[in-house]
């Protein structure tokens with residue numbers, strides 16, 4: 681086992697006008713286990729940012745904290761700031777459901793509702809009071825087009841979402857998240873349960889979504905991070921160790937542990 685200097689950091693900062701979300705000194709505890717130990721990262725608008733690092737380093741915990749999903753887990757404490765448009769969304773005063781409308785999330789396993797394709801997309805919109813059928817039809821079409829699924833399902837919107845393939849289900853989940861018109865999409869290993877062809881399609885979808893959304897994605901797949909992201913953060917044991925442009929992380933990172941991790945020689 682190599683020894684590394686874990687006090688070393690290389691964390692880039694960005695011009696505030698380009699930043700859509702950032703965390704200041706974010707800590708997350710599960711009971712006594714401090715899973716995130718003071719992370720300061722900025723996320724740029726209309727870019728894809730990948731979070732990488734070995735299993736258990738806190739990537740998913742950090743991602744989930746960005747739209748307060750950790751609130752759903754008992755015995756969790758989150759301190760520090762999550763700044764979105766001048767508002768600290770980690771404040772107890774913030775309406776969590778409103779925050780999640782703006783910062784949507786797609787999980788590792790496709791989890792469509794046991795409803796029709798159409799209803800999967802309109803369900804939350806209706807709950808938020810949208811009743812206009814014409815408008816709902818329009819949102820269904822736009823969201824499915826953006827998720828690159830429209831052509832395959834436009835003639836079967838009444839079909840059960842569960843009859844779709846895994847890759848199609850995941851793109852439906854992306855369409856469902858997009859339908860709420862978020863600004864930020866959080867993706868937690870969205871392709872890890874998919875075959876290579878479906879993975880390729882989900883990756884193409886993610887790249888095409890950049891024009892309209894800012895995306896933060898957790899991935900175990902180094903090639904995937906290199907293919908689709910503009911920025912990459914390397915996490916280890918609850919710390920963000922290195923954060924830079926993806927091209928730099930994968931070709932000339934400043935920290936030895938990052939270099940070893942991305943080249944498969946870590947540990």
Ligand SMILES: Nc1ncnc2c1ncn2[C@@H]1O[C@H](COP(=O)(O)OP(=O)(O)OP(=O)(O)O)[C@@H](O)[C@H]1O
Pocket residue numbers: 710713715733734735736737738739740741742753900
């Ligand atoms: N729901 C939970 N309850 C208690 N502890 C948790 C929970 N989720 C994660 N942890 C702990 O927090 C730490 C970070 O886990 P996390 O899942 O965020 O890491 P990760 O980097 O995403 O891992 P992986 O790549 O394996 O998904 C680990 O010690 C883990 O055991």
